[in-house]
Amino acid sequence: MSSPVTPALAIRDLVSWFETPWGTVRAVDHVSLSVAPGRSLGIVGESGSGKTQTFYSVLGLTRGAPGVIAGSARIASVELLDGLDQYVERTVDADGRAVVTKSPTWQPVHEARVKTVVGRDVAILFQDPRRSLIPYWTIGRHLQEVLSRQPQERSVANGWREVALARLAELGFSQTQRVLNSYPEQLSGGEAQRAMLAITMAMHPSVLIADEPTTGLDTINQSRALESIAYQHQSLHMALILISHDLGVVDAMVENVIVMYAGRVVASAPATILRELPDDRLHPYALELRVSRDRRSRNATLTAGEGGAPAPRATTGCAFRHRCTLRPRLPESVRSRCDGEAPPLRALESSYTVACWGIES
Numbered sequence: 461m462s463s464p465v466t467p468a469l470a471i472r473d474l475v476s477w478f479e480t481p482w483g484t485v486r487a488v489d490h491v492s493l494s495v496a497p498g499r500s501l502g503i504v505g506e507s508g509s510g511k512t513q514t515f516y517s518v519l520g521l522t523r524g525a526p527g528v529i530a531g532s533a534r535i536a537s538v539e540l541l542d543g544l545d546q547y548v549e550r551t552v553d554a555d556g557r558a559v560v561t562k563s564p565t566w567q568p569v570h571e572a573r574v575k576t577v578v579g580r581d582v583a584i585l586f587q588d589p590r591r592s593l594i595p596y597w598t599i600g601r602h603l604q605e606v607l608s609r610q611p612q613e614r615s616v617a618n619g620w621r622e623v624a625l626a627r628l629a630e631l632g633f634s635q636t637q638r639v640l641n642s643y644p645e646q647l648s649g650g651e652a653q654r655a656m657l658a659i660t661m662a663m664h665p666s667v668l669i670a671d672e673p674t675t676g677l678d679t680i681n682q683s684r685a686l687e688s689i690a691y692q693h694q695s696l697h698m699a700l701i702l703i704s705h706d707l708g709v710v711d712a713m714v715e716n717v718i719v720m721y722a723g724r725v726v727a728s729a730p731a732t733i734l735r736e737l738p739d740d741r742l743h744p745y746a747l748e749l750r751v752s753r754d755r756r757s758r759n760a761t762l763t764a765g766e767g768g769a770p771a772p773r774a775t776t777g778c779a780f781r782h783r784c785t786l787r788p789r790l791p792e793s794v795r796s797r798c799d800g801e802a803p804p805l806r807a808l809e810s811s812y813t814v815a816c817w818g819i820e821s
C-alpha cells in the first residue's frame with residue numbers, strides 16, 4: 461500500500477465571516493479542500509460565492525471589517541490558522557456600546573506564519589494584475605527583485621536580465637526587451653496579466669492560486685494566459701488552484717473541481733465525473749453551471765440571470781432553494797427539509813460529494 465501524499469495545500473473547516481452594519485456576512489462557511497503536489501483543483505462559483513475570500517483569509521489578505529476567521533489551513537506542512545481563535549476582540553466603549561476589532565495579537569502571529577510560506581510554497585495570481593504590480597517599477601525591476609531571491613537563478617552566469625528575458629519569452633512575448641523596460645501602465649491588460657504570471661512563476665511556488673486569471677481579457681489573450689498557466693503547472697510540477705466563475709474555463713484545465721455557492725462547497729468531483737454525471741445526480745447549481753457552459757460553447761445567447769446573478773442568501777435551510785430547479789419536483793417532506801436545514805456534504809460516489817437533500821443516495 462502506498463503511503464498517503466501530504467497535500468501541498470489543505471484547508472479544513474474554514475470559516476471566514478464579516479461583521480457588517482447590515483449583519484454577519486458568512487463569506488466562507490465551513491469549507492474544506494486540498495490539493496496534492498503537482499495536481500490541480502478548480503474552484504467554480506458565481507460572484508460573491510466566497511472563492512477569493514477562502515484564500516485571502518488563509519493568507520491574511522482580507523481587508524476591511526473584522527469578523528471571524530477559524531479552521532485549519534496547512535501549506536507545506538505549516539499550519540497557518542490553528543490555535544488562532546482570537547481573531548476578533550469584543551470590547552465595550554465608554555457608552556456601553558459593543559466594539560468589535562481585529563485582535564492585535566492574532567494578526568502578527570498569522571502574518572509571521574504566512575511569511576514563511578508566501579513566494580516559495582504558495583503564490584497568488586490576482587484577479588487584477590495591475591493592482592499587484594508596483595506602478596513605479598518596470599517589469600524588469602519586478603523580475604529582478606524576485607529572481608535575486610532565488611538561489612538557483614542567482615547562479616545563472618548571464619545574470620538576472622537574461623533569465624528575465626527568457627521567462628518573458630516562455631510566456632509568449634515576442635518583444636521581451638520592450639516589456640522588460642515597461643511600467644505596468646504601459647502594458648495592455650493581457651500583457652500585464654502575462655507579465656504578472658512571469659513574475660509569479662519566477663518565484664517557483666509549489667502551489668499557484670490563479671484567481672480569475674482571464675477576467676477582462678479578450679478571447680486570444682484568455683487562451684494565451686491559460687496555456688501559459690497550464691504549461692508552467694506541468695513543467696514546474698506545481699500544484700494549481702484555478703478560480704473562476706466559468707465552469708468551461710476550469711473544466712478544461714484541472715483534474716478536480718469544487719463548486720461553491722453562498723460560501724459553501726455544494727459539490728466536489730473529478731472534472732470528468734462532473735462532465736458525465738446524469739442531470740438528476742448533479743447538484744442543481746452545478747447543473748446550472750454545466751448547462752450555461754454548454755450553451756456558451758455552442759455560442760448561444762445566455763438567458764437573463766445566468767452567469768452570476770446575485771445569490772439570494774437564506775439564513776436557514778439550503779441557500780440555493782430559492783433558485784432550485786429540482787425543488788418543484790421534490791416531495792413535500794424533502795422540501796421542508798430544504799427549508800429547515802442546510803444540507804451537509806455527503807459522498808454519493810467514491811469521489812463525488814454533494815450537498816443536496818433532493819438527490820437520492
Ligand SMILES: Nc1ncnc2c1ncn2[C@@H]1O[C@H](COP(=O)(O)OP(=O)(O)OP(=O)(O)O)[C@@H](O)[C@H]1O
Nearest residue numbers: 478485487506507508509510511512513523524525
Ligand atoms: N472586507 C469585506 N467586508 C465585508 N464583506 C466582504 C469583504 N470581503 C468580501 N466580502 C463578502 O464576502 C463574500 C465573498 O466574497 P469573495 O470575494 O470571496 O467572492 P468571489 O466568489 O471571489 O466573487 P467574484 O467572482 O466576484 O470574485 C461576498 O459576499 C463579499 O461581499
Ligand SMILES: [Mg+2]
Nearest residue numbers: 511512513587
Ligand atoms: Mg473573487
